[in-house]
Amino acid sequence: MDERAALxxxxxxxxxxxDDCAVLDELVLTTDMLHETTDFPNGVTxxxxxxxxxxxxxxxxxxxxxxASAALAVYGAPRFEPSELEAFLEGCLDVxxxxxxxxxxxxxxxxxxxxxxxxxxxxxxxxxxRSGAEPGDVICVTGTLGRSGAAVRLFETGETDRANDLxxxxxxxxxxxxxxxxxxxxxxxxxxxxxxxxQLSEASDCGMSITAEDVPIDPxxxxxxxxxxxxxxxxxxxxxxxxxxCTLPExxxxxxxxxxxxxxxxxxTVTEEGVxxxxxxxxxxxxxH
Numbered sequence: 444m445d446e447r448a449a450l451x452x453x454x455x456x457x458x459x460x461x462d463d464c465a466v467l468d469e470l471v472l473t474t475d476m477l478h479e480t481t482d483f484p485n486g487v488t489x490x491x492x493x494x495x496x497x498x499x500x501x502x503x504x505x506x507x508x509x510x511a512s513a514a515l516a517v518y519g520a521p522r523f524e525p526s527e528l529e530a531f532l533e534g535c536l537d538v539x540x541x542x543x544x545x546x547x548x549x550x551x552x553x554x555x556x557x558x559x560x561x562x563x564x565x566x567x568x569x570x571x572x573r574s575g576a577e578p579g580d581v582i583c584v585t586g587t588l589g590r591s592g593a594a595v596r597l598f599e600t601g602e603t604d605r606a607n608d609l610x611x612x613x614x615x616x617x618x619x620x621x622x623x624x625x626x627x628x629x630x631x632x633x634x635x636x637x638x639x640x641x642q643l644s645e646a647s648d649c650g651m652s653i654t655a656e657d658v659p660i661d662p663x664x665x666x667x668x669x670x671x672x673x674x675x676x677x678x679x680x681x682x683x684x685x686x687x688x689c690t691l692p693e694x695x696x697x698x699x700x701x702x703x704x705x706x707x708x709x710x711x712t713v714t715e716e717g718v719x720x721x722x723x724x725x726x727x728x729x730x731x732h
Contacts (some may be wrong), residue, residue: 461646462572463506463630464565471565473503479557484595486603487610489527492559493534494611499633500563501542501614502685506631507572508623509565511544511616516561519554531559534611542616565616569623573646576628576690580713582653583696585618585687585705587661588636592677592684596667609663615687618705622689625699629689635682635729637718643688644718651718653711653725655679679720682730 464471477483477496487495497514504511516535518528532546539546544563590609597606615631622629628647632639636658640651660678668674690713691699700707718725 463503464509464570466507466570469566469568471504471507471509471567471570472562473500474560474562475499475503476558476560483557484598484606486598486601486606488607489530490534491607491610492557493531494538495534496559496561497535497546497563498538498612498614499685500561501538501544501616502612502631502633504563504565505542505614505616505619506629506687507565507567507570508619508626508629509567509570510620511539511542511614512564512566513545513547514539514561514563515547516549516559517552518549519552519558519560521553521555521557523551538611538614542614544616567623571619571623571626571629571689573628573630573643575626576643576647576649576713578649578713578715579693580627580690581693581696581709582640582651582711582713583689583691583699583707583709584632584636584659585615585703585707586684587659588632588684588686589661589664589674589678589681590684592681593661593663593667595681596677612685614685615705618687618703618707621702621704622687622691622699622707625691625695626689627691629687632684632686632688633682633730636679636688637720637725638680638682638727638729639688640718640725641727643690647690647713650714650716651711652714652722653720655721657708657710659706659708659710680726680728
């Protein structure tokens with residue numbers, strides 16, 4: 444059973460599962476697990492690992508249009524090196540401070556490989572789900588896509604300083620808060636833009652149509668991609684960028700752009716059915732742990 448089949452099984456067993464966070468009264472809650480072999484390429488510092496792991500959960504809070512309250516992390520490793528643990532905690536504290544959340548602790552555990560499990564908690568009295576998109580809405584993304592894919596390429600070539608910089612992302616909590624009053628559906632792009640569009644399409648029972656040339660690809664991709672095919676792969680399918688993908692009525696797009704502190708780019712339109720790019724079916728392919 445692959446990850447997607449396992450998630451489907453969980454969804455069948457737990458009513459209401461399927462969004463970036465669980466919603467309990469006015470609380471939104473999420474948990475994630477990252478492993479050295481699947482999530483932390485060789486060269487990732489412990490500081491970056493702490494920032495990125497906690498940031499991934501804070502990104503889920505952002506995707507609900509919620510205010511981030513607090514985060515925790517479980518740190519598992521074959522041995523506890525003081526300098527590594529201190530750097531990890533510094534990364535956790537700094538990413539929380541960047542979105543006005545508190546890092547409140549967690550747990551330590553011996554483990555065969557470096558592994559991190561994180562939990563984030565936020566608050567919203569009107570969270571944004573994946574299920575509200577309607578035909579005619581516009582599709583938008585925040586920021587740029589492909590940073591993580593470019594970082595992985597740089598890790599592979601030993602350019603670790605630049606790669607670590609790219610691997611640390613700012614969770615879009617502020618953008619999620621400003622988009623929440625306008626968005627009809629929203630999620631983060633951790634699984635890649637293509638897969639996110641398929642997930643929004645399925646949750647909202649509608650289609651998605653985007654234009655490749657409108658997708659904002661990060662400049663870092665240009666420096667590592669050797670072809671247009673690789674550029675598209677890193678920007679649209681690779682994932683792990685933690686930007687927001689949202690839909691909103693076209694009439695409110697100018698206001699949403701004005702109040703959102705990060706660039707908000709329109710990339711397409713919600714349709715009746717199908718997920719397409721430049722008129723052709725867009726494969727449901729993205730990041731898989």
